[in-house]
Amino acid sequence: MTLPLLEQIAQSLNYGELLEVWRVPDIENFSVEKTLYDYQRDALEKAARALYLYYGKDNNDWQADEAATVNEDRKRHFYGLYHHADFAAVKKYETRADKNNGRQNPVFRILAEYIRPFGEEIPYYNLVNRICFWMATGSGKTLVMVKLIAYLHALIKHGEIPPHNILILAPGDHLLGQIRRTVAEFNRTGLHIDLVPLRDSHRPRQGRLGDALTVYYHRSDNIADVQKEALTDYRTYENEGRWYVLLDEAHKGGKEDSKRQAYYAVMARAGFLFNFSATFTDNEDVVTTVKKYNLEEFIKNGHGKNIYVNEGEYTAFQKNHKANDGDISREERREIVLQSLITLAFICGRVEEIRAKSGIADCYHTPLMLTLVNSVNTVENDLQAFFQTLREIATGEVDEELFRQARNKLHRDLKNGRFMFGENSNKKNGNKISADDAAAVQNITLADLRKAVFISDRQGAIQLVRSTDKRELALQIKNADAPFALIRIGDTSRWRNDILAGYEETTALQETAFFDALEKSPIKILMGSRSFFESWDSNRPNVINFINIGGLDAKKFVVQSVGRGVRIAPLPGKRRRLARLSSPEQLHACLDMTQPPETLFLFATNQKAIKTVLEGLEAEKSARFEPLAGFEIAARPKNNGEDMPLLIPQYRDGTAQHGRAPFAMSKATRQRLAGWLDNTSDAVFAVRDGLAAAQIDELRTAASGTGAIAITPEKNYAMLAFLQQRLLSHFSQTAQQSDGVRQLDEQEDIVHFRHVRSHSDYVHELEEKIQQVKAGRASDEEIAALADKLTQGEITREAFDTKSSGKEQETFKDLTIKKILNHYYLPVVLGRETASYIQHIIKINSEVEFLNRLASWLGEHKPDWDSWMFSKLDEARDEVYIPYYDSDKNDYRRFLPDFVFWMVKGRHYRIVFVDPKGGAYTSAYHKIDGYKRLFVENGNVRHFTHGRHRISVHLFYYNASSDPSEAYKPFWITDPAAIFTDPAH
Numbered sequence: 001m002t003l004p005l006l007e008q009i010a011q012s013l014n015y016g017e018l019l020e021v022w023r024v025p026d027i028e029n030f031s032v033e034k035t036l037y038d039y040q041r042d043a044l045e046k047a048a049r050a051l052y053l054y055y056g057k058d059n060n061d062w063q064a065d066e067a068a069t070v071n072e073d074r075k076r077h078f079y080g081l082y083h084h085a086d087f088a089a090v091k092k093y094e095t096r097a098d099k100n101n102g103r104q105n106p107v108f109r110i111l112a113e114y115i116r117p118f119g120e121e122i123p124y125y126n127l128v129n130r131i132c133f134w135m136a137t138g139s140g141k142t143l144v145m146v147k148l149i150a151y152l153h154a155l156i157k158h159g160e161i162p163p164h165n166i167l168i169l170a171p172g173d174h175l176l177g178q179i180r181r182t183v184a185e186f187n188r189t190g191l192h193i194d195l196v197p198l199r200d201s202h203r204p205r206q207g208r209l210g211d212a213l214t215v216y217y218h219r220s221d222n223i224a225d226v227q228k229e230a231l232t233d234y235r236t237y238e239n240e241g242r243w244y245v246l247l248d249e250a251h252k253g254g255k256e257d258s259k260r261q262a263y264y265a266v267m268a269r270a271g272f273l274f275n276f277s278a279t280f281t282d283n284e285d286v287v288t289t290v291k292k293y294n295l296e297e298f299i300k301n302g303h304g305k306n307i308y309v310n311e312g313e314y315t316a317f318q319k320n321h322k323a324n325d326g327d328i329s330r331e332e333r334r335e336i337v338l339q340s341l342i343t344l345a346f347i348c349g350r351v352e353e354i355r356a357k358s359g360i361a362d363c364y365h366t367p368l369m370l371t372l373v374n375s376v377n378t379v380e381n382d383l384q385a386f387f388q389t390l391r392e393i394a395t396g397e398v399d400e401e402l403f404r405q406a407r408n409k410l411h412r413d414l415k416n417g418r419f420m421f422g423e424n425s426n427k428k429n430g431n432k433i434s435a436d437d438a439a440a441v442q443n444i445t446l447a448d449l450r451k452a453v454f455i456s457d458r459q460g461a462i463q464l465v466r467s468t469d470k471r472e473l474a475l476q477i478k479n480a481d482a483p484f485a486l487i488r489i490g491d492t493s494r495w496r497n498d499i500l501a502g503y504e505e506t507t508a509l510q511e512t513a514f515f516d517a518l519e520k521s522p523i524k525i526l527m528g529s530r531s532f533f534e535s536w537d538s539n540r541p542n543v544i545n546f547i548n549i550g551g552l553d554a555k556k557f558v559v560q561s562v563g564r565g566v567r568i569a570p571l572p573g574k575r576r577r578l579a580r581l582s583s584p585e586q587l588h589a590c591l592d593m594t595q596p597p598e599t600l601f602l603f604a605t606n607q608k609a610i611k612t613v614l615e616g617l618e619a620e621k622s623a624r625f626e627p628l629a630g631f632e633i634a635a636r637p638k639n640n641g642e643d644m645p646l647l648i649p650q651y652r653d654g655t656a657q658h659g660r661a662p663f664a665m666s667k668a669t670r671q672r673l674a675g676w677l678d679n680t681s682d683a684v685f686a687v688r689d690g691l692a693a694a695q696i697d698e699l700r701t702a703a704s705g706t707g708a709i710a711i712t713p714e715k716n717y718a719m720l721a722f723l724q725q726r727l728l729s730h731f732s733q734t735a736q737q738s739d740g741v742r743q744l745d746e747q748e749d750i751v752h753f754r755h756v757r758s759h760s761d762y763v764h765e766l767e768e769k770i771q772q773v774k775a776g777r778a779s780d781e782e783i784a785a786l787a788d789k790l791t792q793g794e795i796t797r798e799a800f801d802t803k804s805s806g807k808e809q810e811t812f813k814d815l816t817i818k819k820i821l822n823h824y825y826l827p828v829v830l831g832r833e834t835a836s837y838i839q840h841i842i843k844i845n846s847e848v849e850f851l852n853r854l855a856s857w858l859g860e861h862k863p864d865w866d867s868w869m870f871s872k873l874d875e876a877r878d879e880v881y882i883p884y885y886d887s888d889k890n891d892y893r894r895f896l897p898d899f900v901f902w903m904v905k906g907r908h909y910r911i912v913f914v915d916p917k918g919g920a921y922t923s924a925y926h927k928i929d930g931y932k933r934l935f936v937e938n939g940n941v942r943h944f945t946h947g948r949h950r951i952s953v954h955l956f957y958y959n960a961s962s963d964p965s966e967a968y969k970p971f972w973i974t975d976p977a978a979i980f981t982d983p984a985h
Contacts, residue, residue, distance in 0.1 A: 004289035009050070009053065009082070011876055014876050017893055023048065024041075024044045025151070027041050032188055036140075040140055046290045046291050047151075050131055054078050055074070055161045056160055060074050078125075078129070082128075110225075110259055127284075130273040132275040132288050133291050134294050137278040137563030142179060146186050148246070153213045157719070162270075165242070165243055166213070167198065167216045167245050167267070168248065169247045194212060196214055196215070199218075201237060234266065238266055238267045247264055247273065275288075278560055279559050295559065301580075305567075305568050305599055307420040308602065309602045330392075333389045335409070336406070337389045338398065338403060344367055344452070346440065347601075350440075351596075353593060354587075357590050358589070358590050360571075360584065365540045374549050376489045386547055394460065407441065411438060411442050414438040414441060418432050419433075454484045456484075461477070464500060465505075468512070468513060469515065471489060471490060471513075472489075473496065483522070485525035486514050486523050488527070519540065538567060539568055544565055545603045549605075565600045626757060626758065628758055630771050630774060631753040637781065639866055644868075646902050647744065648900070648911065650741060652736065652737050663890050666712060669717045673724075674705075676720045677699060698727075735933070736883040738935065740945075740946065750879075750880060756839065757838070758837055773817050774826060814832045814834070822870060823871060830842050849916070850976075865905045866904055868904070873898055873899060875896035881896045882894070883895070884933075899916075909950065909952075911953045913953075913954065915957050916959065928955065955971060956979065957973070
């Protein structure tokens, strides 16, 4: 089992709490025409968090003058975040010799030239500076890639990451062309990305006015260890590994024995490697995935068509198929091709019905069939067999009886068939084809098929239509108005001269290739091999025939081609299934008709090929997380006969006069800033930067030394333009002020237990154990209440015994599921930090140790309070916090301690925040200062009033090994008893 661990690691950080400079600028917008979908923004946010963990957090903070060894330490620290996960698939990087033949592993040899081996191994931490984006074909990962480039540029400009060059690698000119088109669209927004061939990277570049960025590109399949006309020697351009490499279609190249993957790693060894793909199968890719939005997630969230795999077999197309009579094989071929054509005709009819009923002519797409074959130019090739069958149907060599036979078989399959993915695909009955749609297939006639698919009212001979592109050949019924099919292969000359010799031929009138104009073409069938299929964007495919494509070598192609077919747009620019869209009322009135155009129907040559499709898709489905049900808020202890109130601090925005923290910079930086501002007129600020007069005044006041500036010797800013942006951002914010306390909002404030997720393989067993513990032995108060109900006859003795006795805890792998006395929700799940298969539980060592100490203390002591309760807090999900100012980073932040305690005695109410870590003193001191500013006055703890209670708020760091400075020692405790001890009482 391999999981996307980096996604979990990134989720442990709250994106909103990142310093402003680490957040993706203008994250919602891509261009004038496009905004990013939520999953695309989430991919960028998680990448930002991962990069922050690598380059920005705590001791990892990159410095311009740091030694090379610092980056090695950074890699070790980043690798440690994975808790030494099983990187089993990277043994090819680690092993000097191939155990099968004793020869040196070529990948090891390449890496060992640049990375110091440790004995017979190259430790994997050397290669951990990588992020993978596992995003379905059609999900717009190219937009994420380009937006990521702009984000890297912003981080470089602000001095947060090394100023390395950026390199895009993609396996083919067609993919690079798609990237160029996407960049051109993005360039209209402001930042200009200048794409330059890698081989021009040594040439001097002429500067461009305004905000501009040079990004180099090259074909990844042309990176080699030799320099030739078509090949590029990576050693000429490796630049000591100082590249940010973005690799598109990163699964390409046969990674188990491919040296190219080592070349990419070498080029990015001192920088960073970003892999983008719709298909990841290698462990190191899956483990280092920061965003998994694969085909299953893409479809389940409504961004793509549902997938239906036909149960029937295309046995007549198998090369090893033997029939007793040659005519039987021909009849079988006709029947199975007819099934896919009837399906296509039915979908075409539904689209026309939707357009007619809604009155919206441009809704949905013109349905298309893809026939993808394994061979195109061999003797008795797969494409030839399909073409001959298609010709027989077109020319009328199919009688009505065979047509009805094919239609009835299709109807039976559809009636019992289920979608692979979808909202209900994991339920017992699955997501089924609607009964109305299955029945409607029975109404399709042979005349309907000819009109919808062959674009002709009658049968007729096929004539060939040539275009300007020698790779394609169109087919048209003689006397019809337009071609109905297109053959797209490497070279059609052999087909025209041999296989199709004797066919009448004409030349297309248009100058463009048929394939290039396919989106608005009447063509209904596209035939070809796997070679043409990459980097093709279309909403049109609704039927795919896989002819003799199967086996392990085809798995990635099958998944990719299916991914190409699931794109959808019920309305122009609206890439989501209609039920998920806000659309015109007349179109929503057609919802019961939309299943056919919103489905991709797959037909294959045999059951083995069908299983290849299923295995390829199920492989993506296997490594996923699902929510764990069964957690619930515990009953609150009683206080004066009522539920104990749970109170938390609340805050209000400060004002410029009350609550703005001083901005830290060195004296030299302030003097340079003053000189820079003196040489810039107000008019330039207004026109160039769009600043208001008040903003300009604030800048000049700060630079003069009379503004809110704190002189800090080590706080230097090299880029004054960046400093200007930071100051203006700082001036627009104020520190939050205390606004008393309020009741805890159960739907907003502590919610992380509703987001506990585990690997899908363990959900059922974990939920059973959660229920067992939840129904286990009740607390003393619960037992007393149950006894009253038993006395009153409200429950039976059996129910009382069941609820008042039972297990207090269960175990699963390295997890402990238990009811903890007076915890806010139940049960609580504790685990080890290495438990990567579950999220949002308590598994940090210091937190687990604290809870164990607390439980041990409570076993021997009873807190001297009338009522009390406590809860774990999760900084990534919860909203209970203490605002503070981080003067090291000049930023306002939120501190979410790991635990909050509530206790009440009489009128006195005590809120205690506890954080069991507290080892990084500078960070802890800033947080304590933030607490004191809000909750301490003249050296004494402030008190607030809420109802009948008088409330105080406290903060403690729990760390037995810490030795803080004298001024902060009162905030460190080593004994849980201190949490419940109130010096004033």
